[in-house]
Amino acid sequence: MGKKDIKERILDKAYLLRYTLLFLFTSFGVFLWFFLTGRTMVWCVDGLPQHYNALVFYGSYLRTVLKTVFIDHSLNIPSWSFSLGEGGDILNVLHYYAIGSPLCVLSVFFIESNMYVLYCFIALFRLYLSGLSFSYLCKVTGQKNARGVLAGALSYAFSFFAVYNAARHLFFLIPVVMLPLIIAGAEKVIRKEKPYLLVVSVFLSVLSNIYFFYMMVIMTVVYAVVRVIVIYGKDIRSYLTVALNMAVYSLTGLLMAGVIFFPALYTFLGDTRSTGGVHALRAFYPLPYYKAIPGDLLAPKEELWLCLCFTATCIVAAVLVFRRKKEFLSVKSLLVICAVFSVFPFFGKLFNGMSYITNRWSFAIALLISYVLVCGYDDLVAGKSFYRKIAPFIFGVILIFNIITGTVTESMVIIPLAVLGIFILTMAFLPGRFDSEKNRGTLVLAFTLVSILVSGFTLFSAGGANYAAESRRPSELADYYDDDGICAMKLFEGSDEFHRYSGSSVNMNSSLGRGVSTYAYYWALSNPACDEFRDLLCLKDYSYFKTENMDDRTILTDIGSVLYYIVPEGYEVIPYGYELTGSDIYPGHDIYRNSDSIGICFSSDKLIPGSYWDSLSPSMREESLLQGIVVPDDTVTDLPMTEPELSASEPELTWSFNGDEVTLGEGSIAA
Numbered sequence: 001m002g003k004k005d006i007k008e009r010i011l012d013k014a015y016l017l018r019y020t021l022l023f024l025f026t027s028f029g030v031f032l033w034f035f036l037t038g039r040t041m042v043w044c045v046d047g048l049p050q051h052y053n054a055l056v057f058y059g060s061y062l063r064t065v066l067k068t069v070f071i072d073h074s075l076n077i078p079s080w081s082f083s084l085g086e087g088g089d090i091l092n093v094l095h096y097y098a099i100g101s102p103l104c105v106l107s108v109f110f111i112e113s114n115m116y117v118l119y120c121f122i123a124l125f126r127l128y129l130s131g132l133s134f135s136y137l138c139k140v141t142g143q144k145n146a147r148g149v150l151a152g153a154l155s156y157a158f159s160f161f162a163v164y165n166a167a168r169h170l171f172f173l174i175p176v177v178m179l180p181l182i183i184a185g186a187e188k189v190i191r192k193e194k195p196y197l198l199v200v201s202v203f204l205s206v207l208s209n210i211y212f213f214y215m216m217v218i219m220t221v222v223y224a225v226v227r228v229i230v231i232y233g234k235d236i237r238s239y240l241t242v243a244l245n246m247a248v249y250s251l252t253g254l255l256m257a258g259v260i261f262f263p264a265l266y267t268f269l270g271d272t273r274s275t276g277g278v279h280a281l282r283a284f285y286p287l288p289y290y291k292a293i294p295g296d297l298l299a300p301k302e303e304l305w306l307c308l309c310f311t312a313t314c315i316v317a318a319v320l321v322f323r324r325k326k327e328f329l330s331v332k333s334l335l336v337i338c339a340v341f342s343v344f345p346f347f348g349k350l351f352n353g354m355s356y357i358t359n360r361w362s363f364a365i366a367l368l369i370s371y372v373l374v375c376g377y378d379d380l381v382a383g384k385s386f387y388r389k390i391a392p393f394i395f396g397v398i399l400i401f402n403i404i405t406g407t408v409t410e411s412m413v414i415i416p417l418a419v420l421g422i423f424i425l426t427m428a429f430l431p432g433r434f435d436s437e438k439n440r441g442t443l444v445l446a447f448t449l450v451s452i453l454v455s456g457f458t459l460f461s462a463g464g465a466n467y468a469a470e471s472r473r474p475s476e477l478a479d480y481y482d483d484d485g486i487c488a489m490k491l492f493e494g495s496d497e498f499h500r501y502s503g504s505s506v507n508m509n510s511s512l513g514r515g516v517s518t519y520a521y522y523w524a525l526s527n528p529a530c531d532e533f534r535d536l537l538c539l540k541d542y543s544y545f546k547t548e549n550m551d552d553r554t555i556l557t558d559i560g561s562v563l564y565y566i567v568p569e570g571y572e573v574i575p576y577g578y579e580l581t582g583s584d585i586y587p588g589h590d591i592y593r594n595s596d597s598i599g600i601c602f603s604s605d606k607l608i609p610g611s612y613w614d615s616l617s618p619s620m621r622e623e624s625l626l627q628g629i630v631v632p633d634d635t636v637t638d639l640p641m642t643e644p645e646l647s648a649s650e651p652e653l654t655w656s657f658n659g660d661e662v663t664l665g666e667g668s669i670a671a
Contacts, residue, residue, distance in 0.1 A: 015146050019135065019153060023128055026158055026449055030456030031124075033468045034167070040116040041123050041167045042472045048480055049508040049522050051170045054097035056115050057513040059107030061090065066108070082498070083511040085521035085547070086530050086560075091260065092267040096524050097171055100207045100260050112481060116474055123166040126173040130180070131157030134367065137180040138374055140187050140197075147441045148377030151313065151448045152370045156180075158452040159366035160300050160309035163459065167471050175212035176363050178205045179219065183367075185249075186220050190227050190242050195249040202253025206261050210268065215351050215361045217250075226333045268353075270528045281357075282345050293342075294398065295407030298416035300459040306342055306359040307366070311451035312420040313444050314369045317376030319394055320386070328375050335372070338365050373448070380427075381440040387428035395421050412458045412465065419454055423447040484518075484566050485510035487586040491564050492516055498600045499563035502549045504573065505589055506566055519560065522546045538618040555622050561600045565592040606642050609633045620646050 034041065042052045061078075068074050084093050091099055098104040103122050110118045131153040138149045156162075156176075165172035178201060185198025205213045224246060232238040254261060289303050296308045297315065310318075318335070321328050341347040342359065351361040379386065399417065407413045426443060458464035472480075488501040488511065500517045508522035526545055534541060540551045550556040554575040557565070565578050569590050578592035585591075606628035613621055613630045624630075627644035631637075 015135070015150065016132075019131060019150055020128075022150070022154060022449070023131060023157065026154060026452055027124055027127065029453045030158055030163060031166075031460070033457070033460040033462075034471065037468060037473075039468055039471045039473050040477065041120045041170075042116060042477060043168045044470050044472055046169060046522075047167075048472055048477065050524070051097050052115065052119055052477070053509050053512050054094050055104060055107050055119060055170075056112050058094060058098040058104055059110055059115065060112075060513050062105065062108040081512075082517040083513060083515065085523060085526055086519065087517070088523070088527060089263070089267070092263055093523050093525050095260060095264045096209065096211065100209070100257075101171065101174065102204070102208070113478065116477055119170065123170055123173065126170075126177055127157050127162055127166060130162060130173070130176045133177055133180040133184075134370060137184040137187075138371070140184040143374050145374070145377055147445060148374045151377065151445050152374035154445075154452065155311050155314055155373055155448055156366060156370035158456070159307070159363070159370065160302070160455060160459075161307035161363045161366050163456060164300065164302070164307060164467075167460075167467065171209055172212075172360070172363075174208045175205075175216055176366070178208065178212075179216055179364060179367055182216055182220055183223055186224050186246065187227065189245050189249060190224060190231065192241075192245075195245065198246070198249045199253040199256075202250050203256045206254050206257035210261060210264050212360075214353060215364075218351060219361070219364050220246075220250075222337060223334065226330050226337070230330045230333075267525050281349055285343075285345055290343075291405040292407070294401035294405050295410065295413045297398065298420065299407070299410065299412040300455045300465070301412065302362075304348065304357065304359050305362060307362045309416075309455055310369050311373070311448050311455075312416070312423040313380065313448045313451065314373045315398075315420065316391055316394060316424070317373045317380055318369065319390065320376035320379040321372050323379075323390075331368070331372060331375055334368055338368060377441075377444065380444050381437050383440075384428055384430065384435070387424055391424040391428065395424055411463075415454055415458060416451060419447065419451055480507065483507050483510050484586065484589075485512075485514045485516065487566065487589070487591070488516040488518070488564065489514050490585050491583075491591070498561065499597060500561050501564040501566060502557060502560070502562045503564075503566035503592075504549065504552070504571060505568045506549065508546070508548075519547055519549050519562075536618070537622055553622065555626060558594065558596075558598050559602070559625060561598060563594050563597045565594070566590075567592070604629050605639060606644075607631050607635065607637065607639050608644060609641050612643055616646075623647065 028035075031041075033039075042048050065077050068077055079090055081088065081090055084090065098107070103125065106118055106122075107115065134156040135149055135153045138152065143149055159176075162173060162176045165176075181197065181201040182205060185195070185201045189195050189198050202213075205216060224242065228239055228242050232242075285304070289306075292301065292303045293306075293308070295301065296303065296306065297310055300309045302308075321331060321335075341351075341361070342365070345357045348357040348359045348361075349355070352358050395417075398420070402413055402417065423443075426447075427440065430440065430443075460466070460468040462469070484501070484503070484506045491501065492499065492515075498517075500519065501511075502519045506518055506520040508520050510520065511518045522545065524545055531545075534547065537556065539547075539553075539556070541547050550560055550562070552573050552575055554577060557575045558577070564581075565574060566586065567574065567590050569588050571590065574592055577595050579595050581591045581593050583591045604627075608624055608628040608630045610630055610632045613624060616624060623646050624644045628642060633641075
C-alpha cells in the first residue's frame with residue numbers, strides 16, 4: 001500500500017468521524033421537540049396503524065419462521081394471514097412497509113412493547129446512511145473538497161423530504177439512502193468502470209421497495225442521458241454501449257431480487273389504489289401551487305409532496321453554479337429538468353405510475369441541490385466580491401416573490417429568509433482579520449447547520465407547524481394495542497370456527513398479528529376483488545384502500561362471517577339479528593353477538609347470471625346474495641341459473657340543489 005492510499009484512508013476515517021459527530025449534534029437539534037415532549041416518531045395517521053403495526057407483525061412473523069425452521073424442523077412457513085384485512089398475502093401486503101428492507105429484519109429482536117425504540121432508530125439511521133451514500137456519490141464523481149462534501153452530506157441527510165418522512169412514512173426514507181448509490185453505480189458504468197455498485201444498489205432497492213425503485217429507474221435514465229451527452233458528445237457508439245451495459249447490469253440486480261420483485265409487481269399492477277377510479281391529467285397545477293413555491297424554497301412546507309426547503313448555502317451555491325458558463329453542464333441541465341418536472345402535473349403522474357398526481361419523487365431535488373452545494377463550495381469560500389455584488393440580488397428576488405405571493409408574513413418563511421440575509425451579510429462584510437478561506441468554509445458549514453436546525457424547529461415545535469404533536473407517545477402506542485383486537489382475541493378464545501368481528505368502534509388494522517380478522521383495515525395494497533365487491537354494492541368507504549365495516553348492513557355483515565359487533569357504549573345503529581352480550585371485557589363499549597351467524601364457507605344450489613346481477617341496483621344486488629351465487633353467464637354447470645325474487649326495487653330519487661332539480665341514476669348525478 002502506497003503513502004497516497006494510506007493518506008486517503010486516514011482522511012476517510014477523519015471525514016467519517018466529523019460527519020458522525022455533526023450528524024449526532026444536528027439530529028438532536030432537529031428532533032429536540034420530540035425529546036422535550038416525550039414523543040416517538042410514529043405518526044398518528046399512517047405511522048401507527050400501518051408502518052409501526054407492520055414492523056411489530058414482521059418481528060413476530062420472523063420469530064415464527066425461525067421457530068418453524070430451526071426448532072420444528074419444518075418448511076411449512078406461513079405466507080397468508082386472515083388478519084391482513086379480509087385476508088392477504090403477507091409478502092405482497094407488507095413488502096410496501098417492511099419486508100425486504102435489511103434494517104427491518106432487526107424487528108426479530110424487539111417485541112410489541114419496545115418496538116418504538118427500533119422504529120425511531122431506523123428513522124435516524126436511514127438519515128445517517130443517506131449522508132454517507134451522498135458522500136460516496138461525491139467521491140465517485142470526483143468531488144475532493146472534504147468540507148464541501150460534508151456540508152452537502154448534512155444538507156442532504158436533513159433535507160426537508162427526509163426529516164419530514166422520518167416522522168411520517170418510515171419507508172419513504174429508503175430512496176433517500178439508495179438513490180445516491182444507484183446514481184454512483186450508473187456513473188461508474190457510464191465511465192466504463194466496474195459495474196458491481198450498480199448491480200448491488202439495484203438489488204437492494206428492489207428488495208426494499210419497488211414503488212420507489214420505479215421512480216429511481218426514471219431518475220437514473222434521465223441522469224444517464226444527460227451524462228452521456230455531456231461526456232461523449234456525438235459518439236453514438238458510446239451511447240449504445242452505455243445503454244446496453246446499464247440495461248444488462250440493472251436487469252441482473254433486479255433478477256437477483258426477483259423472489260420479491262415479481263410477486264410485489266403483480267400486486268402493484270392489480271391494486272385498486274393505482275387502477276381504481278379516474279385520475280384526470282391536467283395541463284397545469286392550480287394557481288395556489290405555483291404561488292406557494294417561492295416560500296417553499298425556504299420553509300418546511302409541501303404542496304402535493306413537492307418538498308423543497310433548501311438551506312441558505314444551497315440557494316447561494318445554485319446561483320454560483322449557473323454563473324459558470326462552461327462548467328457543471330450536467331448539474332445545470334438536471335436542475336432545469338427538475339424545475340420542468342415540478343411545474344407540470346404530467347410528471348407527478350408519471351413518477352407515480354400514471355396513477356394520481358403526486359411529487360413524491362422530490363427527494364431527487366434534495367439530492368441535486370445538496371450536490372450543487374458541493375459543486376459551488378469553492379466559489380462560496382473564495383472571497384467577498386460575489387456576496388457584495390450578486391448575493392444581495394438573490395435575497396431581493398426571493399423577498400419580492402414572497403411579498404407578491406403573500407408568504408413573507410408567515411413565520412415559517414420569515415425566519416429562514418432572515419438566515420439567508422444574515423449569511424449573505426456575514427460573508428460580504430467579514431472583518432479582514434477573520435477573512436480567510438478556512439474561516440469562510442467554517443461559516444458555510446455553520447450556516448448550513450443553522451438553516452437545517454431552523455427548518456426542523458419551525459416544522460416540529462409548537463411555535464411553528466407543531467408537526468411533532470401528530471406523533472404518538474410510548475403510552476399511546478400501548479393504548480392502541482390494548483383495544484378491540486385484544487377484546488376480539490378474548491371473545492374468540494377457544495373457538496375452532498372462523499368468524500370476524502366488526503363495528504363502528506374498531507381501530508384500523510387492529511387484528512394484525514392477533515389471530516383474528518376484521519373489516520377495519522388500512523393498507524396501501526389490498527385485494528382488488530374485495531374493493532370491486534364493495535364498489536359494486538356502494539359501500540361507504542374513505543378510499544379504495546381504507547375500509548371501516550360493512551356500513552352496518554345486515555346482509556353483508558352476515559355473509560361476511562361477522563360474529564361480534566363492537567360499538568361505543570349506547571350506540572344504537574346495530575345490524576339486525578345481533579344481541580347485546582353484556583360482556584364487560586372492553587370498558588366503554590358494547591359487544592353484540594350474531595344470533596344466526598354464517599361461517600366463512602357457505603354454499604347454494606342456485607346460481608345468478610352475472611349480467612342479470614350487474615343490471616340490479618346496489619340494494620337489489622345485496623338482497624340477491626342471500627338467494628344464490630353470482631357467476632359469469634357462460635359458466636358450465638348442472639345447477640340452474642335463476643333470477644331471485646327481490647323485495648327491493650330501484651329507487652327514484654330527486655333533489656333540489658340551488659333551485660335546479662338533480663337526478664340520481666345509472667351511476668351518475670345529472671342536473
